Amino acid sequence: MVISMVDLYSTPIILTIILGVTGLILPLLDAFRRRDMSHKVHGSIAFGALILSIAVILVRIASGSIPLGIVFTDQVIADDMFGSFFSIAMLIVAIVAVVSSIEYMRRVPNPGPYYSLILLSSIGMVMLAYSTDLLMLIVAWELMSIPTYVLAAFKKKDPLANEAAIKYFLFGALASGMLIYAASLIYGITGSTNIAAVMQALISIDQGLRPLAFIALALLIAGFGFKMALVPFHMWIPDTYEGAPTPISALLSAATKKAGFAAAFKAVIFGMLVFNVEWSLMLAVIAVLTMTIGNLAALTQRSMTRILAYSSISQAGYMLIGLSLAPYSDLAMQGALFHVMNHAVMKSSAFIAAAGIALVIGTMNIDQYRGIGRRMPLISLVMAVSLLALAGVPPLNGFWSKFILFAAAVNAGSTVSWAPYLAIAGILNSALSLGYYAWVIRRMYFDEPVTIPTVNQSYVYGRAGVLKIKEPRLILATLLFALAFMVGFGVYPAPLIAFSQASVPSSDVFSLLPIEVQSNIVSDQQRYGGSSVEMEVEVEDHGDGSHGSEGDAATITTVVGYEPSTLEGEDGTDTGSTNGDKTDGELNATTNATSTIGHKP
Template identity: 45%
Template sequence: MEISIAPLNLLAIAPQIVVSVTALVVLLVGLFLPEEHRGRIAWPSLAGVLIAAGLLYYLWDRNDLTLSAMLRTDGYSLFLNLIILIAAALAILFSVDYAGRVRLPRTEYYSLLLLSTTGMMLMTAAVNLITLFLALEMLSIALYVLVGLNRAEQRSGEAAIKYLVLGAFSSGFLLYGMALVYGQVGSMALDDVRVHLLSTGSQSPVLLWLGLGLMLIGFGFKVALVPFHMWTPDVYQGAPTSVTAFMSAGTKVAGFAALGRVTLVAFSGLQNVWIWVLAVLAALTMTIGNLAALRQTNLKRMLAYSSIAHAGYVLVGLTAANRTGLDAVFFYLFIYAFMNTGAFAVLIAAHRLGSSPVAGENLDDLAGLAEHRPWLAAAMALLMFSLTGVPPLAGFLGKLYLFSAAVEAGLIWLAILGVLNSVVSAYYYLRVVVTMYMRDKKGAEVVPAPLCPALQLGIAVAAIATVFWGLWPASILNLVTITTRSFFGG
């Protein structure tokens, strides 16, 4: 008998390996650095992320199944990993000053950030329910700790507990769903599920329907779809802002990656069913997210609800279930990573300018920002307009793309609901601009604090990205369309 061991194609997952090794190296190096120098750990972390991004470029045209068909390195995972790495790089830039100032244990902080990134990057490549689950847990557990890392803040711990309990709960749903699918199909591989469904068609047994439903609930928790979003505002508010910035972008990318593979690949046979489930979820998520954001005066909570709403927009593209839709999802996630992390970064900057531990979190903290920090205010205004979807910024093109996909798929009502939601969102995004540009600073005097150059660089990159990809989207859209063409096998 011949025992065949599948060759380990480690090159295909080299980016993930680089990031995880960096995480371990960072952890070790931190041991030997005195406390006051640990801020420097940011730079090797950033280097690891950038090297991984370079490897993505090297791997670009691949379509490799590796680790016994557990992971697939294709355009789909490579592009989404690029977004995750961008979010991670930005988060590291934002943390350079912030992590020290709020006294986070920096060695663990950067290490966990990178481990969470690794989990996300594995999740985009996972083509087996087992790896999908492992990757999800890897990113989640690292995030549970990161959320609660600010031990001086009571809310941070509270947020961590909440996230942990609800996250574990949702993992239970996900796992149960996977078990049911396995019970029916007899395999954990997404391709096997697809093949099984092709043979049974819509006559498929109730176990699969139930399995898909439970998995959707699990993913719904992770990407914060209504009605599984309850944890989001508390966790986003309590977590250190740099962690919020990172998780608001990264987790969503990873979650949508998995959701995309599960729906578009594994359960493509049940498409006519899950389209309606996703459409309803998208409608609820956009609407409730935006309506709830209207009432917030705490900016972190407001952005939390806004990120819920944006998950709804992205889901519109997935619901369309056509190539335009996947194009739109990719493009939107790409620019969303800049817009959202950038907005949180401005809050970090505002925190620096205030004196209280929660400075920069309330709307009033931004009053008169245009007077003493004109460029910071201008960047925030650009990000807000882009999140609203006002042309010529990138957020507009993203929405145009998403809604085009929806109309093409015959879901005009979803597109109409989407644009109406944009109007609702304009109200609370504009309120930020109004506060910065049209209200005077009252009460506390202005702290003439210099901003950390890394933070400034990060914010500038985010703001310029919203302008640049609003005007010259071709560069990124070419990548996107090549990716989706290979995904749909066209």
């Protein structure tokens, strides 16, 4: 038996080293100095590490060495485009949270551990996105969750934060217990924890073991559902987002939730590939429920964080459309990924804007937002834009991802009859969500300014009566980045679409697997988007389906995706996408992607 160590130069390992070393040094800096250093120092170090990590991912993508799509290997982590996509999304949110925390949390003691925990949590998210093994997935899941329990309670004297953290902790612990239980059942059925091996073993599963697989599937969906804020498991979301420090709410809503989706893609969509018929309708029902209940509850709220929390729940419903339709439509997963990236930016910018406003006027109550549009024009602008983007108003990026999702639903109508109803539900819900988004915007811009309570005098200048408000600079900087992202990709979404398209596998894998159950899976030359694409599923003799602690060499390499060389110039596109700029050249793949989008609906 030869089990090779993991490649030390693969992206997740490099990221782990960068973020892990920084994350472990940060709290030690405090220990060796007599006085706490300020949030600025620690925050800058954390910011540097996160930027460096994103740069590493971009360089790796640019070098063309990362295989496209999702790769399942006989290792516990695989360096693929899917992981890179999610990592970039989550690291962007982490950066936003870090930068805004420098200002927002500046009086909370213990800055070292604070940023260290953010970094450790982002390692968890990154490893989660790259993991191809259930055990790795669960450990990364915990690495992501445990720091956030602490971060949510970081204001130790605030009972609200403590309550929020305790609630979050209990649901999180329940979720991880369920995941471990599900993984134990899957291990029992298949004899392995490697997702590729699980996938293969489930294809030829004994009929008598199917009930166990269903228990495992239900537990997996429930476990991930807690993090993804799906409807029967969403109870903790508003309280936690309200109680936690707002940058941490942004991190929770925009990053750990995405990690939940990444994990669900890996474990449910691919690990449980064989059962796609069984789970897709269930997921679709949950999706509609999630959207509707989230939106309805948001309508009744008066606190900005709670509105955003419920909106976050409803957005999870949109992403779930992508998950539920993944087997039936090429576009579904791509749309879901695109929406993941968009939602990461939109939601974090909305949270940070709320934090910026709260920093000055001292409240999250939207009734106090009257006339804030004139006093804090920039923050209000970003808030308005991100709310509109969340609602999916056309020239903004949120429109495109929702559009692709609904297109996927219509597209899948040819296979499953219920799919178009998802699109209808989604459109109706978008209209519904405009109800409360517009309410906030109305408060900000159309209501007369009253004497707003301005708690933080240091932001106020001018004489009494003509109060002007300085907008917090660092928060503003992150918000302007987000604004550029939202408007930029709203006007010109092609690069992001191409990136998300590069990160999803060809949908043929879904139609392929359940039919050809017993024999080896034939690799097939597929035409996709005008460029020749090769999807290969190599299965070398793997014995009983385990990666095997005994027996001979077991090599399972399941590559679901394209050859790296098919999309030329991918690098330029991606660099553009994360910097929030438009790229120069019209790329081959990009045009193809957009044209595909154009045809399908």
